Amino acid sequence: MRQRLYAGQTLRDLRRAAHLNQRAMAARLGVSVSYLSQLESDTRPLTAAVTAALAQHFPAALAGIEGEAPARRLAALGHALADPAVAPLPPEAVAQLASEQPDLADRLIALHAAKRAAEERVALAEEAMTAGVGARLPWEAVRDWFHEAGNYVDPLDRAGEALAEQDRPAALLAARGIRIATDADEDAPLAQFAGATLTLNAALPEESRRFLIAHRLAALAFADTIEAIVAAAPLAQPEARRLLAIGLANYAAGALVMPYRAFRAEARRLRHDIDRLSRRFAVSFEQACHRLSTLQRPGDAGIPFYFCRIDMAGNITKRHSATRLQFARFGGACPLWHVHEAVAIPDRILVQHAETPDGVRYISMAKGLVKPSGRFARAPRRYAVALGCEAVHAADFVYADAVDRAGPPTPIGISCRLCPRTDCDQRAFPPTDRAIAVEGEVRGVVPYRVV
Template sequence: MAIGKLYIGRKVRALRDQIKATQAQFAERIGISTSYLNQIENNQRPVSAAVLLALAEKFQIDIGELSSGEDDRLLSALSEALADPLFAAYEPGLQELKLVVQNAPGLAHALIASHQAYRRTSDELASLDDRLGRQPGAGETTPYEEVRDFFHFVDNYIHALDLAAEQLAAEIGLGEGERPGALAAHLERRHGVRVVRAEPGDETLRRYDPASRILTLNAYAPAPTRDFQTALQIAQLETGPLVETIVSEAGFRTGEAEEICRIGLHNYFAGALIMPYQPFLKAARLLRHDIELMAVRFGTSLEQVCHRLSTLQRPGLKGVPIFFARIDRAGNITKRHSAAKLQFARFGAACPLWNVHEAFEQPGRIIRQLAETPDGARYLCLATQITKGGGGFRALQPRYAIALGCEISYAESFVYADDLDLKSRAAFDPIGISCRICERTRCPQRAVPPLKRKLTIDHDRRGALPYEMG
């Protein structure tokens, strides 16, 4: 895969500071002039392929780490914030935004947080929320949003937890499709915790009684769900100090955000335990990301497989950069992560032209789509419907669609791309991120006008939309 121009001055400067070298010493070590290094560190010039190779050779650095999607995620969030009419008088160019992201990421994060606070306050005013002005913290980012952003900006990969889960999986002897009883046996052997099934009619998914040391699981939950909840109990009992360190270093503003993050970290460990990193990555490559075969191989659900695929970001051992999302029938994105260039909208619904919405119309099928976003990037998109819950005919069974995909340059790693024409421009559907920030002017599925386009109304002419965009 060809690498475009890389402006990684902040990362190069951090590496030089880490080894306590002057610019002259560092430049000599990688074989360039001091002036060239100075320009690289100030993002005035991109790094060449020769410099990348020298950095990799001299400092044992993964080139993929230097060209990771961290800046793409921050750039997407910043661009969406600045698309708000609040900033109508300021229209920065793409290069200007890249300079901010590359040189002052802290400032970019602060602006995004401020914009979230502004939107929250505006929403409360619009709905005449009588709490406004009487509750402390009105207008601040919600604890849930704060935790969501924490996982987003660490690339949904927690290195220390992932390594600990992989080590424990090896100790327990968890293998592909060989898990039945191993998790429960470990709980009883190491912690004296016995796993039992709930009585019929008890709808609780999981309940732990520390006094009796009994873990009760829903009798009608699918096997992958029961396994995950057992692994989650192991996480709560064995990862306390590690989780507390991660939460403390994250610097959340409220205790509520800390508690939500603890849940997320325990869930992360559970997924990493039942799908250990290196065996899972090996299987993904061998099976060419056939999610149904991987679910059978690891005894998991499709959602668990897709979510785990989006976390394969270990330095020096990365998987394919994948985007993953879970969407309900109303279009709400209830889970999201992208290690790819594609970044989901932080506000508003997803693009109606995206194939994920079709999954509800064709349950049981994996729907494929070749898609192109307004920036010209192309993707292989997969979607399928999943059903949660169990318990019989009268039980509630929430339905979701899950979406998974990658940039088209990685499509050959997926079995789903085998008979698709990846070279034909006509094969790619035009999609956006969300209507409020999409610049496509002729989209018949547009729900709302873009935030920063002037509208023209012609009362004597009507096209697909009741307005034209200037």
């Protein structure tokens, strides 16, 4: 039998911390204002439906009410049963299952995780076979390591957060006897560390300087932790291990300049407005996007986001997904995805409401960025970043306000070779697992029909 839980004071504190009035909070929880008032005054206990809504919108608060393990189970079970391959259950039924049959819930969660892992292995094998690629290259192996870690490295994240509470990275470096110098040569490396001096290129913007200072501090302060993580990683190539060490120092630098709890709380308060977060933490637009994709601390997770960076040629140079959307490892991404348009339109934010072939809908934001080269003879670096979440989190994602979610979403896929859609006018290649019919008498946009 589910124990009755009264959490009036916690709900009031949570609502005020989120800067919500009772009407807005009631809308988040899917109850009436009068019912919320009764919950806050402890005249009614939390119901399964309210608990499920808290798990979706305020998982950390639910962990404080129920305990971390039940809250994590409910969140994981809700994610598993949201799979389009499973008949949907109402939120109150999911909450009741997690509470009254925890063993069964844990088995369903494990089964769903195994299903997802099998699907990823099949997709990886199909892509590798199609592209004729054998062993993973070192940077691909490191990218996959971060993906398999959920793009969250707990010991480094917590260590970076603790160190950030002491002082600024530059001051902490100085306390270690490290001097920061500037090189006026435009062709000099972005950063170079030799002896007790960190030399930074004078052309770097301020947010890049701060990040590189934090990177050097993290590499020194967390050297033992980084070494232990690299030693335990299943990476055979020495280049991959060195790249992982650099990537881990980068990760820790992000935790230093954007400490987990402060950044997550501010992101929630600002509804994940990237420009405002960038100003609040004095970081670049890309750095703020990337950090949002790492907020997956157990019991205190942020919204599951996917994040990627794409260049002018359509190459995905950074990618991670805490959502059900997965990126193609080989070949181009879906041409209907708005990130391609964003590359050509710098400093303008594009928003898209999209649906993948599995029926999951997403809200995503994409922005084209330009990194100046500092001289006419050298072309600037042009790329775009994209950040998205499943549409169920639209209330907490400010960019969702710019789209009509009542209208039809844009149908996107992972890549043409893996997309099962038969009626796409933008298809570049037929799907690898489907036959095609070539009919000379009938001409469509492409010279074949997927059957």
